[in-house]
Amino acid sequence: MGDFDVDWLRLRGPADERARAADLPVLLRAHLAKGPPLKVLDLGCGTGSNLRALAPALGGAQAWLCLDVDAELLDRLADETQAWAQASGFAWDATARRVTGAEPRLDCTLTTRRFDLAPDSAELPIDGIGLVTASALLDLVSETWLTRLVSQCAKARAPILMALTYDGRVAFEPALSGDREVIEAVNRHQRRDKGFGPALGPGANARLAILAAAQGYWVEVRTSDWRIRRSERELQSALIRGWSRAACEEAAASDQAAIAHWEAVRLAAVERGCSRINVGHRDLLAIPSRA
Known part of the structure; x- marks a missing residue:
């Protein structure tokens, strides 16, 4: 189901936070029912970054059910949420697993459950x-x-x-002649089975938009690209090494040396502090029709 260990989630956290489309939670908030707490189902929650990003933006009373197959990540979720709450000026009740605040108004409880998303989405607790x-x-x-x-x-x-x-878009600065070939191989690798069957890979967001519209949803899509800074050397290096491994798994034996050379040149640029990488992502909000 992909490599989402604690170190990787820590590395990508700042890029994720900067990239998110800030207006989509605002649009969503206008369509939410007033009154009882909003019940939120977070799929593949990791250590809770989605909750930490969305809960203050949505505001009000919320009850989150956070699902992940990785027990280690779930075990860390409460501690990560407590640290975030205290740094953000919110109150944290460890017994109730509850975050509260007056500005923005927030009353958010969280429950975690170990749950393997891969076998069948029909078993998800969506009711x-x-x-x-x-x-x-x-x-x-x-x-x-x-x-x-x-x-x-x-x-x-x-x-x-x-x-x-x-979404499959990657841009490097400075550019190298092998960039396109490596990322094309990476995108092919992205479509391998990640535990759910053949993965949608870079086409997933577009496919969700089509499926949701067919079910009568109003759909809004925003770009949420990572813009990785020269100073973020550890994240850049991890990405380059990961892409190199994926490309090698897709490439012919005769192309392995070229990919290794690409990796070495890219890592050298990172170490010199002259490398920037943009990685294409998209955020999608789907609102059901009122009818």
């Missing part, structure tokens, strides 16, 4: 949920899995907010 959300998940899932998810959300009339879905 009664007021928002289904995920971050950096959709490019891993299959057409069949996503179709079932959208169908379930439509049946429950639940809005959908999916953030930071990779």
